[in-house]
Amino acid sequence: EVQLVESGGGLVQAGGSLRLSCAASGFTFDDYAFGWFRQAPGKEREGISCISSSIDSTYYADSVKGRFTISSDSAKNTVYLQMNSLKPEDTAVYYCAAAEGIVTEPRSRWYDYWGQGTQVTVSS
Helix, strand or coil, X not given: CCEEEEECCEEEXXXXXXXXXXXXXXXXXXXXXXXXXXXXXXXXXXXXXXXXXXXXXXXXXXXXXXXEEEEEECCCCEEEEEECCCCHHHCEEEEEEEEECCCCCCCHHHCCEECCCEEEEEEC
């Protein structure tokens, strides 16, 4: 059974940091690219970052560039999103997704598997 399980969300003050984790199982980790998406109440889902480790490629949306860092650990079948300098506008449910092959942008339709999401709330 394919599973993506996010963790690490929570409540943090503006300027703080969180690290999200996405534990993958049920498929060959190294054959997939991974993305992070978020959806705030009343807004469309936004692709914020993705990684294709096979080609050492990462992507960041302008809204998070310079503050967020995506990484992956194939030994642990886990993808991470380090989030620094958090702002209230970063408040959203954050989702991890996996796409077979190489993906260079976090476009939802390219992704095959999705996690259940983890809530991140940034207070001002």
